[in-house]
Amino acid sequence: QKEVEQNSGPLSVPEGAIASLNCTYSDRGSQSFFWYRQYSGKSPELIMFIYSNGDKEDGRFTAQLNKASQYVSLLIRDSQPSDSATYLCAVNRRANNLFFGTGTRLTVIP
Amino acid sequence: DGGITQSPKYLFRKEGQNVTLSCEQNLNHDAMYWYRQDPGQGLRLIYYSQIVNDFQKGDIAEGYSVSREKKESFPLTVTSAQKNPTAFYLCASSGTGAGNEKLFFGSGTQLSVL
Numbered sequence: 001q002k003e004v005e006q007n008s009g010p011l012s013v014p015e016g017a018i019a020s021l022n023c024t025y026s027d028r029g030s031q032s033f034f035w036y037r038q039y040s041g042k043s044p045e046l047i048m049f050i051y052s053n054g055d056k057e058d059g060r061f062t063a064q065l066n067k068a069s070q071y072v073s074l075l076i077r078d079s080q081p082s083d084s085a086t087y088l089c090a091v092n093r094r095a096n097n098l099f100f101g102t103g104t105r106l107t108v109i110p
Numbered sequence: 111d112g113g114i115t116q117s118p119k120y121l122f123r124k125e126g127q128n129v130t131l132s133c134e135q136n137l138n139h140d141a142m143y144w145y146r147q148d149p150g151q152g153l154r155l156i157y158y159s160q161i162v163n164d165f166q167k168g169d170i171a172e173g174y175s176v177s178r179e180k181k182e183s184f185p186l187t188v189t190s191a192q193k194n195p196t197a198f199y200l201c202a203s204s205g206t207g208a209g210n211e212k213l214f215f216g217s218g219t220q221l222s223v224l
Contacts, residue, residue, distance in 0.1 A: 004152075032211050043200055043215040044153070051209070088152060092211045096160065097143060097168070102152040 001026045004091050006101035014109050019076040021104050023089030026070065032092040033065055033072045037085045038103070044088055048074060079108045113137065116201050116216035122224050123188065123195060131186045131219045133201035140206045142184035143213065146170060147198040156199075159184055160206055188221065196222050 005024045013019045021035075032051055036044035050056045050063040050072065062075040072091075076083055089101040114135045123129045135142065141160045145153040155168030159178040173192025178184055184203075188195045198220050202213040 031208070034212065043218045044213075045215070046212055049212060090213075096141075096206065096211070097155055097158050098211060098213055099155070100145075100153040102150075 002101075003027065003093075003099045004089055004101040006087075006089050006104050008102060008104060010105040010107055012107045012109055013079050015079060015081060017079050017108075019079045019083065019106055019108070021074040021076075021087050021089075021106070023072045023074075023091075023101055024070055025072070025089075025091045027091070027093065028067075028070065029094055030091045033063070034090040034098065035061075035063060035074045036088040036090060036100075037083075038088060039085045076106075079106075081108050081110050084108050114201060114203055114214060114216035116199075116219050118219060119217065121219055121221045123221060124224050126190045128187055128189050129221070131188070131199055131201075131221070133184045133186065133216060134182055135184075135201075135203045135214075135216075136182060137203055137214065138181075139203035139214075140181070141204045142178070143202045143204070144168075144174070144176065144184070144186045145200045145202065147200060153200060156186065 035048040037047050038044040048063040050065045056063045060077045064073045084107050086103040086105045088103045090098040117132045143158040144156040154170050157176040159165035175187045200218050201216040204213050
């Protein structure tokens with residue numbers, strides 16, 4: 001089982017819809033979870049982080065964490081064309097560094 | 111402005127040559143990292159350092175070397191032993207301890223083989 005798995009996509013949604021991005025992880029000891037957005041040719045930028053079970057909302061973004069199921073997701077409401085990017089899920093490891101998934105490419109269609 | 115500066119933006123390596131990628135941060139972060147990203151792939155950890163004069167191998171350290179002589183600087187050398195060096199290299203920094211794992215990235219260096 002991979003340390004962090006994401007649906008590779010690509011995922012296409014119409015403008016204004018909700019985009020749902022999913023991530024599973026294998027280490028039950030992981031405590032911190034991050035979502036990064038990466039535009040083509042650019043470096044990743046942090047958009048959400050979550051430490052506790054449940055939902056965390058920030059503007060149009062909601063991160064959801066279920067440690068029992070080892071599952072973390074990112075919802076983007078009212079998707080905009082500017083949200084088109086690759087979204088990387090990252091999970092902390094016991095050695096105090098982050099392991100990244102391979103990313104999900106999102107395209108928002110105007 | 112606080113941030114992480116990587117240079118150069120583009121770098122070309124000849125066969126058998128060692129090249130060094132620069133990474134400087136003024137965020138006063140203790141920890142620094144080097145990741146490699148291949149097209150359509152996620153980030154893979156090469157080396158990381160949580161304190162000056164100490165560093166650890168990541169998942170793909172073979173063919174790379176680093177140093178951490180100053181808190182602000184964490185250069186990466188891609189040696190001739192790295193047979194497939196073409197990739198996008200990302201340097202990052204963070205605080206240390208629980209709740210401080212958020213990584214902040216530099217703008218990256220694209221390395222290509224001539």
